Amino acid sequence: MSWRTRSNLAWLRALPGIAADEPLASRTSFGIGGPADFFLELARPEAIEKGIDGCRERGIPYLLLGAGTNLLVADRGVEGLVIRVVNREHEVEGTRVRAGAGLKMMRLARIVADANLRGFEFAIGVPGTVGGAVYQDAGCWGKELREVLVEAEGFVPLKGALVVSATVQLQRGDGEEAKQLMAKLTRERNETQPIKTKNCGSVFKNPPGDSAGRLVQAAGLKGAREGAAVVSTLHGNFIVNEGAATAADTLRLIERVMVEVKRRFGIQLEPEVEMVGRWS
Numbered sequence: 241m242s243w244r245t246r247s248n249l250a251w252l253r254a255l256p257g258i259a260a261d262e263p264l265a266s267r268t269s270f271g272i273g274g275p276a277d278f279f280l281e282l283a284r285p286e287a288i289e290k291g292i293d294g295c296r297e298r299g300i301p302y303l304l305l306g307a308g309t310n311l312l313v314a315d316r317g318v319e320g321l322v323i324r325v326v327n328r329e330h331e332v333e334g335t336r337v338r339a340g341a342g343l344k345m346m347r348l349a350r351i352v353a354d355a356n357l358r359g360f361e362f363a364i365g366v367p368g369t370v371g372g373a374v375y376q377d378a379g380c381w382g383k384e385l386r387e388v389l390v391e392a393e394g395f396v397p398l399k400g401a402l403v404v405s406a407t408v409q410l411q412r413g414d415g416e417e418a419k420q421l422m423a424k425l426t427r428e429r430n431e432t433q434p435i436k437t438k439n440c441g442s443v444f445k446n447p448p449g450d451s452a453g454r455l456v457q458a459a460g461l462k463g464a465r466e467g468a469a470v471v472s473t474l475h476g477n478f479i480v481n482e483g484a485a486t487a488a489d490t491l492r493l494i495e496r497v498m499v500e501v502k503r504r505f506g507i508q509l510e511p512e513v514e515m516v517g518r519w520s
């Protein structure tokens with residue numbers, strides 16, 4: 241049975257701040273995809289929990305959205321309710337820092353350095369939110385969030401665990417040195433990744449003992465194109481949206497890369513980017 245009953249639609253339309261048919265492309269780093277049937281930005285954890293509970297009770301599909309930096313949204317958009325988590329508070333207590341799920345990891349990296357704490361510099365390479373980073377155990381330059389994470393506050397319904405905030409344990413140190421290291425890491429990244437063009441970060445997971453970017457390059461696929469979706473000539477594990485790429489173009493390119501890498505090297509690449517919405 242469809243979730244689009246009269247009473248469900250009335251419930252959704254009565255939620256304060258709700259928008260219908262809200263474009264999502266501009267809320268993702270890829271800049272691709274159709275609208276959310278319904279869309280809400282929520283900062284108060286209780287409001288987010290209430291929204292999720294309401295959806296579950298009524299059988300309404302929902303999706304939590306952070307900064308949209310690891311998503312490929314389908315051209316036909318996302319069914320049900322998309323909740324963008326925007327609680328961005330933070331609190332430094334000694335060597336522990338607690339941050340709201342909606343705070344960007346890069347911003348938190350700077351807050352941590354300002355507090356003369358070390359051990360979070362890697363986060364300058366993760367453009368997503370704290371919530372998205374906990375959900376995916378984000379990492380960069382050989383360090384993963386789980387190595388410093390001491391607590392993730394949230395709640396776990398049957399499907400779609402909500403992260404409300406995270407606490408990380410760091411060490412005292414020189415904040416200026418942390419900033420210099422982050423500036424150096426950012427410069428290096430800017431030289432090796434197509435950060436000026438719309439993208440979703442790494443498209444594929446690295447297979448054990450190898451790198452997806454190396455395999456894509458070795459298969460001669462740098463520069464391969466489907467419509468306006470192009471395998472970056474700078475880094476084989478990035479697909480860039482040259483302007484008007486559709487989700488269908490991008491999926492075709494992802495599948496083409498997977499088929500070609502499998503044919504050439506016998507290795508099955510797996511997407512790292514999460515595909516959400518109505519694909520069929």
Ligand SMILES: Cc1cc2nc3c(=O)[nH]c(=O)nc-3n(C[C@H](O)[C@H](O)[C@H](O)COP(=O)(O)OP(=O)(O)OC[C@H]3O[C@@H](n4cnc5c(N)ncnc54)[C@H](O)[C@@H]3O)c2cc1C
Pocket residue numbers: 269303304305306307308309310311325341342365366367368369370371372373374375376377378379380381400401402403404435439440441442514
């Ligand atoms: C240029 C670029 C470079 C990148 N480099 C890296 C890198 O070095 N390392 C790395 O790990 N990643 C990298 N990424 C990918 C991305 O930044 C991370 O995966 C990040 O953790 C995604 O966070 P987000 O807020 O954007 O999540 P979204 O893309 O918005 O969502 C991703 C998933 O997280 C879930 N989610 C979001 N918020 C919450 C929440 N509060 N509670 C529960 N679930 C939630 C969503 O439902 C979805 O399933 C890169 C991306 C880009 C564009």
